[in-house]
Amino acid sequence: xRRLIKxxxxxxxxxxxxxxxxxxxxxxxxxxxxxxxxxxxxxxSGADKLLLDTQGVNILFYTISNLPQVLIDGVTLGFVxxxxxxxxxxxxxxxxxxxxxxxxxxxIGAFAGVEFLILMDKIGLLAGAGTYGPYLxxxxxxxxxMLTAGGVAVLIExxxxxxxxxxxxxxxxxxxxxxxxxLQDIIRLVESLTTGQFYRVIPTFGNFDERIPLFSFxxxxxxxxxxxxxxxxxxxxxxxxxxxxxxxxxxxxxxxKAIRSVAxxxxxxxxxxxxxxxxxxxxxLLGGALGGAAGVLYALKFxxxxxxxxxxxxxxxxxxxxxxxxxxxxxxxxxxxxxxxxESFAGAxxxxxxxxxxxxxxxxxxxxxxxxxxxIFRPSGLLGEQISQKA
Amino acid sequence: xxxxxxxVVMSLAVMGLLxxxxxxxxxxxxxxxxxxxxxxxxxxxxxxxxxxxxxxxEQLSGPLVAMGFKVELAAFDDQGxxxxxxANAKNIVSDPAILAIVGHYNSGVxxxxxxxxxxxxxxNVSPANTNPKVTERGYLEVSRICGRDDVQGAVGxxxxxxxxxxxxxxxxxxxxxGQGIAEYFKRESETLGIKVLGFxxxxxxxxxxxxxxxxxxxxxxxxxxGGMFDQAAVLFKQARQKGYMGMFLSDDGFxxxxxxxxxxxxxxxxxxxxxxxxxxxAAAYPGTAKFQADFKAKFGGEPQxxxxxxxxxMAIVLKAIENAALAADKKMPARADVAKAVRALKDFPGITxxxxxxxxxxxxxxxxxxxxxxxxxxxxxxxxxxxRILDIAPPQ
Numbered sequence: 001x002r003r004l005i006k007x008x009x010x011x012x013x014x015x016x017x018x019x020x021x022x023x024x025x026x027x028x029x030x031x032x033x034x035x036x037x038x039x040x041x042x043x044x045s046g047a048d049k050l051l052l053d054t055q056g057v058n059i060l061f062y063t064i065s066n067l068p069q070v071l072i073d074g075v076t077l078g079f080v081x082x083x084x085x086x087x088x089x090x091x092x093x094x095x096x097x098x099x100x101x102x103x104x105x106x107x108i109g110a111f112a113g114v115e116f117l118i119l120m121d122k123i124g125l126l127a128g129a130g131t132y133g134p135y136l137x138x139x140x141x142x143x144x145x146m147l148t149a150g151g152v153a154v155l156i157e158x159x160x161x162x163x164x165x166x167x168x169x170x171x172x173x174x175x176x177x178x179x180x181x182x183l184q185d186i187i188r189l190v191e192s193l194t195t196g197q198f199y200r201v202i203p204t205f206g207n208f209d210e211r212i213p214l215f216s217f218x219x220x221x222x223x224x225x226x227x228x229x230x231x232x233x234x235x236x237x238x239x240x241x242x243x244x245x246x247x248x249x250x251x252x253x254x255x256x257k258a259i260r261s262v263a264x265x266x267x268x269x270x271x272x273x274x275x276x277x278x279x280x281x282x283x284x285l286l287g288g289a290l291g292g293a294a295g296v297l298y299a300l301k302f303x304x305x306x307x308x309x310x311x312x313x314x315x316x317x318x319x320x321x322x323x324x325x326x327x328x329x330x331x332x333x334x335x336x337x338x339x340x341x342x343e344s345f346a347g348a349x350x351x352x353x354x355x356x357x358x359x360x361x362x363x364x365x366x367x368x369x370x371x372x373x374x375x376i377f378r379p380s381g382l383l384g385e386q387i388s389q390k391a
Numbered sequence: 392x393x394x395x396x397x398x399v400v401m402s403l404a405v406m407g408l409l410x411x412x413x414x415x416x417x418x419x420x421x422x423x424x425x426x427x428x429x430x431x432x433x434x435x436x437x438x439x440x441x442x443x444x445x446x447x448x449e450q451l452s453g454p455l456v457a458m459g460f461k462v463e464l465a466a467f468d469d470q471g472x473x474x475x476x477x478a479n480a481k482n483i484v485s486d487p488a489i490l491a492i493v494g495h496y497n498s499g500v501x502x503x504x505x506x507x508x509x510x511x512x513x514x515n516v517s518p519a520n521t522n523p524k525v526t527e528r529g530y531l532e533v534s535r536i537c538g539r540d541d542v543q544g545a546v547g548x549x550x551x552x553x554x555x556x557x558x559x560x561x562x563x564x565x566x567x568x569g570q571g572i573a574e575y576f577k578r579e580s581e582t583l584g585i586k587v588l589g590f591x592x593x594x595x596x597x598x599x600x601x602x603x604x605x606x607x608x609x610x611x612x613x614x615x616x617g618g619m620f621d622q623a624a625v626l627f628k629q630a631r632q633k634g635y636m637g638m639f640l641s642d643d644g645f646x647x648x649x650x651x652x653x654x655x656x657x658x659x660x661x662x663x664x665x666x667x668x669x670x671x672x673a674a675a676y677p678g679t680a681k682f683q684a685d686f687k688a689k690f691g692g693e694p695q696x697x698x699x700x701x702x703x704x705m706a707i708v709l710k711a712i713e714n715a716a717l718a719a720d721k722k723m724p725a726r727a728d729v730a731k732a733v734r735a736l737k738d739f740p741g742i743t744x745x746x747x748x749x750x751x752x753x754x755x756x757x758x759x760x761x762x763x764x765x766x767x768x769x770x771x772x773x774x775x776x777x778x779r780i781l782d783i784a785p786p787q
Contacts, residue, residue: 054558054588055609066608073600192430199432199621201653209632229632302597304625304653306432309597347601351589352608359591360602361565 012252016244019330023337024078028071031341035349039063047355062352068214068226070348071341076232076301078340079239083294084317085324085332086246087153087287093263093327094283097169100176101156102291103314104183107307109149109292110299111187113141114200121203134206142238142296149292150285152183157284162277187307199306202299208234235297242290243333249286250329259283263327316343323371325381334382342367419723420461423448423708424483425701426476426494426504429468432621436647436695437496440518441466443694443701444493446686451706454713458721462709465489469500471619476500480507490729491516491708493701497619498522498540498568505533514730516707518700521643521669522571526752526785532730534748536703536741538669538757540568540642542783544575544617546759547640547667550779551613552583556638559585560611562602562626564618565592572642573617596622599629606630612637612662619644624653627664636661643668646696646762648772656767664764665778670696670743671760672773675780678742693773703741707733753785 039060042048048059055062084106091099120126120137129137160179164172191198211227250256261269262279270276298313299305320339324331346363374382425444428437445464452462467483469476476495483489484507491514495501501520508515509530517525517535521543525535551559559580563573570592577587588609593602606614607630614630614637616623627639639658645666651658658664674683679699686694711732715724718732739746747755761778765771 054586062608066604069607070601070604073604077598077600197432197434197649198430204655211632211634225634227634298597302599302625303628304597304621306596344601344604348604348608351591351605356589356591359589359593360605361591361593361595363601 009248009252012248013244016247016330016333017240020240020243020333020337023334024075027078027334027337027341028075031074031345032067032071035063035067035345036060038349038353042353047353050355051352059352063349065224066348070344072226072228072232073348074341074344075337076235076340077344078337079236079243080294080298080301080313080336081317081320081340082333082336083239083242083290083297084313085321085336086243086329087291088318088321089324089326089329089332090250090259090283090287092321094259094266094280095161095172096327097161097172098176098318099161099284099287100173100314100318101160101179101183102153102287102318103310104180104187105149105153105156105288105310106291106295106298106314107187107305107310108152108183108295109145109288110295110305110309111191111200111307112148112292113145113296114202114299114305116141116144117203117205118200121205126203126205129205131207134208138206138208138234138300142293145292145296146289147292149295150289153284153288153291154281156183157281162280184307184310191307199304200299201304208300231300235301238293238297242293246286246290247329255279255282319368319371323374323381325383328381328383331381331383338382339367339371342370419459420463420488421455421490421712421723422463422465422486422488423705423712424465424467424489424492424494426467426469426479426483426492426500427496427701428471429466431470432649433471433496433619433647435649436697437468437471439690439695439698440494440496440701442686442690443518443698444705446682446689447702447705448709450685451709455709455716458713458716460716460723463488467494469495469497469504471497471500473500473503476504477507480504484508484511484513489513490712490724490726491733493518493704493708495520496697497566498525498571499566501525502567505530508532512727512730514708514711514726514733516704516733518704519643519670519697520568522568524567524571529751531734531752534707534733534752536700536707536743536746536754537643537697538759538783539753539785540572541575541786542757543642543667543669543759544572544577545579546761546781546783547572547576547615547642548579548583548585550665550667550761551580551615551638551640552585554638556585556612558588558609558611559613559615559640560588560606560609561590561615561617562606563590563592563616564622565594566618568644569616569618569642571617573615576615576617593622596625599626602626603630603633603635607633607635610637613640614638616641616645618642620647620650620653624650624658628654628657631657631660638662639664641666643670643696646670648693648695648769651764651767651769651772654764654767658764659767666762666764668696668760668762669757670700671758671777671780672696672762672775674773675760675777676743682742699743703743703746706741707736707739707746710736710739749785751785756782756784758782 042059087102160175188198208231210230213227216225258274258279320335321332324335346366347360351359425441427440467479496519498520515533521540523541561573561577563569588611623641646668715728715732759781763776763778765776
């Protein structure tokens, strides 16, 4: 690889893209294979009979025909998780503590972007935006979400974490939990000032709700159409671009080198003339901006946001970061994709395979059970904690 | 540092004074409490429950004022949350001036909160709580002027059956209200021969992807959601975006203009969206024209569902207090006497009907509606089409 691509900069762009493709395809293939294996094992079981009875298909056919859609959902969700997980992992890399307020930074980004779109909608700009206009406004909303969330992250670092820099490691952790609760209620307060309602719905605009037909295959009963929503494509593409950009900044720029040196050894980095505080603030800015963008994408995909919207995605992204190996950028990406797939698969098939005894509401239990098993066997995450090359 | 201590001490002192000020009450003040979600996702309906009661108090408290009482509204925000509702209930019970409560929007909040009212003998007239357990406990203090979920769920299933629907997928929000009504819908559907392809609960509010996958694979003709609009509308919208073209059916929790704000045009596509309710749009009741005009003039908007019922609940409470006060020689009536006076009312004329309670606190006969969503614009919510109206007595 090193010989093939001469320029370091180019390599740092192509390498992560390759990694993403490998992760998505690998995880997709693995999960599909396991699911088909399950379906084969369940042939002739009560669940199979129930399916034949209610829908006239056997369990193997049911599993396979649903696979493409489940995979697409899983990948979309996985990229959202990955973008949030990077915020946890970057901060852990440089400070070795978990920034629990990151889930609220995500929510703040979502609210900033959505409020901007609501404002544009009120002025009437969204309706007459034409074909490409909506993409411009979405990009603007993403930028606003990123700036706001990044800015708030830097402020939090300055106000709640920097004064505790020398304290034992549990202390900033408690501070982070406190900030998390405070931010939730601050968002609630600010959003309910005007109408008393603290949830927001992203305006409908552009062609984001349309579906792009991918392929369809004929079956004995009805043809199955597989399609992907425009907004899912946007989420995936935007997340990929951000992940590549982040990777480039961290691995191929002077600033990135400074971040890595602070992560390795803060004191030595300071001796070498690196402004440690500035670099840590910059790390928060990067992580916060990614989280904020993920928030806007989340709102675009799932329509409705409230001040507590960050909690579950934040929890899962944190888990994804640990699963991949906390402090490890590639690990966060892998962890996010695996967790998104796990959730999507568990949600789609759990009810059918247990004959409705455990519906899709148990998806998180299954997803987290598998995570516990992974962590037991690989305590430092799938790709390992990168002690020497954190962040 | 010293300054900071002084500041803390002073603010504590100020708070203490304020609290002391609250403690001294005029013996001739009668307070009536409302409890409904005034903040949060359900605040649109909850606020109008308070507003409806407030309007009734302003218009109908004349007789009590003539007896020399000062009548005040004490509005509480239960946030649609059982814990908050019970905490409020404890405050309400400990205020001797409060003689009755109009309220609760959510059965899941009303049921635990009313245990407090029952213990204190405090009358509670509910404009909106439909779970059977609300009255099945047989508390003298708890009455309601709306229908019940065991009937409402069955009405939904009968409607689906009437539309020739053969398969359904049932979801609920895991609350006492949502799960309850979903179970009644399921039971009646199965009796009528509608295949129930799945039954699941979820507290998810944003990402319904994985919940929808098995539903879309099962291809039900109707998706039924037992719960509130803030989940249902998001679910319905995402189902449409994934290409589901069947019918959506929900319950009175769906009846809020915010459902159209969230769901938009997606509610009208395919086989459309219907919901059963125990409170028709204000236009469904002949007596509400004046109420609608007054409400609009005072609060500057169309009344949300249950606002008219809340008006009637307050009217009932005021009448009961008046009767109890007359019986007590125009003195402050006892709480227990007010509770008895509520049940003693016969054919009390309200704007949404005439009310007589049975021994449990249900109406002798309640109205049930099936409503079709006809516009994706929240402003047109109150003009939704009434598909049918049924008068049904509660099960004994």
